[in-house]
Amino acid sequence: MTGSLDALAGVGADPRRGGYSRHGFDRADLELREWFTEQATRRGLDVHTDRNGNLWAWWGAPGPDAVVTGSHLDSVPGGGAFDGPLGVVSALEAVDLMRANGFTPGRPFAVVVFAEEEGGRFGVPCLGSRLLAGTIDPDAARRLTDPDGVTLAEAVAAAGLDPARLGRDEQALGRLGRFVELHVEQGKGLVDLAAPVGVASSILAHGRWRFRFTGEGNHAGATPIGDRRDPMLPAAALVGAARRAARAVDGARATVGRLVPNPGGSNVIASTVDVWLDARAADTPRARAVVDEITALATTAAADEGCEVTVTEESYGDTVYFDPALRDRLAGALGGVPALPTGAGHDAGILAGAVPTAMLFVRNPTGVSHAPAEHAEPRDCAAGVTALATVLTDLTA
Template sequence: MSVRPLLAHGRLAGLDEIATIGVDATRGGYSRHVWTPAEFELREWFVARATGLGLDVETDRNGNLWAWWGAPGQDAVVTGSHLDSVPGGGAYDGPLGVVSALDAVARLQTTGFRPSRPVAVVVFAEEEGSRFGVACLGSRLLSGAIDADSARALTDVDGVSFADAAASAGLDPAHLGRDDDMLARIGLFIELHVEQGRGLIDLDAPVAVASSILAHGRWRLRVTGQGNHAGATGMRERRDPVVAAARAVLAVEEAALSTDDARATVGRLRIVPGGTNVIASAVDAWIDARAATDEATRALVADIETRAQRAVAGSGCSVDLIEESWSGVVRFDRDLAARLSGTLGDVPLLATGAGHDAGVLSGSVPTAMVFVRNPTGVSHSPEEFAEAADCVAGVTALEALLRSVL
């Protein structure tokens, strides 16, 4: 067993080990998408780090990695997170939870601790949804929260299907989908994650336990017009979907501003065909919408659609809104959250607007989350950060929680 120092260069040693993998020279930060060279390299790092601790690593039918301390079995305590990133993402979203889980296990081992239940560290696949458009895809497939046929048909920007990408990663696409055997092994899942917001800054606390996750989903707004020549088509003769889409994007913001505690974001646009001297024929705008309840989120999206239709009226263009993913509000088990908070000295309970694998799995198995303070309050960006002392506090908290349930 190889026990490494907890800190290196002012942060967790494990984060330092992967700091050069998937660096995005164009966007800044990291681009580590599922089953791409950078993500494969991260998987190799995880296997090496886990086996160095004497853990046995397996890949499940949906591409999730499991590192077992002792023999796999039912009623297991599972911890971990994900290694993939958004385009140009930060260093902590996902990897902090994986590195902290490995460090917590290592610290337990060095004290001679012997767990009374099976223990596993997990890495979920495609948590960000940055390649195939559906967030938490590995945990959704595991739990049956997404239909396997729908997942197989997903495509990336290059037209590669999820089924083909899975096959290239050594999986059998026919076996993708709900995994009752693996689900039956999970007695409790605890996910540690850097906070994506300012809650812990305002509370002046290094760690917190999650209480809830906002309802959220992704929709594709398609504005269709008429492709034509940029020089030969007069301004009043055009059915330009780019102009219409610009008005629709403003309508998205207006809808969110008119709804209490709502968030709506257009983070990605695709112009077809995308030529400088071409009037586009269509524009796709992807919308992330979130609100406090399922009903409020659905109402927000309905308002967005109505406002978008109104915004493009008279342009000669049409608008369609297509749902691509949906996650209802998650309220983590209050008794479990309170017990874990008490174990850590009554740390705060904190709601979040960010989705997580723990939220997806909460409908199938008991789950909980620990947040580590982010002093910038910024995430999904190179500015995402966590102080070394807070990262160590997170590992210490996770170790204490594992001791309390093992």
């Protein structure tokens, strides 16, 4: 297992941030997609790319009521080595293990790689699965823009896809029967439970919002404090407001991970500042309450500085409860492994609205994710492959 991940170690390594920066349809992502195609083809799987840029590798002929497993290969900026690739590599190695055990699926089976899961380039997480399931408007998706001004439509066209065909894929959805995603745990739940593998019970309600504060660009030295309309002040106030609002709601999380001033000079008062808020809670009312509180505080801070603020919801997903029958079937096939919730979003959560989905987690001894310290021990990765092969054998027999 670690050898397979080591083969990817040079792709998208980020010397500035540490870890990896691999984003949808960029050079690193395209190289990883080529790697997957080669690995799947070597195993005799039939690989094709769907209309939304997701890769499918079929063991046998495609067909209805298929069992599908897989994950993603892209990362957040400066992400770890396991988030995404572990699920893809484990799926391929589960195929190897099933074959070594003399097993052939009795129903259609595929390994999938979803496009742009992290939203690191175009800002919307789980973009490939959202397009597939039709939970994002394709016209809005085509207009999404990366930090360099490249639209999603332009990026997929450069990758050889037709941007006009982006959108809900009835053919792919019609084939899906059940989806199982293996993922490194993004927390220490399995460490506390002393278990190498577990199953997911739910995903917190979560979304991303962009706050744009507009003031007046000016000279840092020549503009008296009393004459300023500096959007950086309400932007800074929002960062503190996010922490206070999240603390007031049990189990909520609110994070500012990206702040972009324009024009961004060290001796310039910014004219605009964009701030991205990630907010999560156990259910929609609590998640919305956190965002509403932050918005109210940001609006007041902007007015106090003579600035304006606009708020754009870029993505949102309600609480996901994974299919209980499928969850219990997986846990039973694995001898009663624990079930635990997660605060992280996944493609399995997007597809849960269309088909029964489930997730397997592999223990992360650091509890750190979306950072270079993300880790899983080789023996736990191997346990994950064995667990995935076991449940896939059960589901496809």
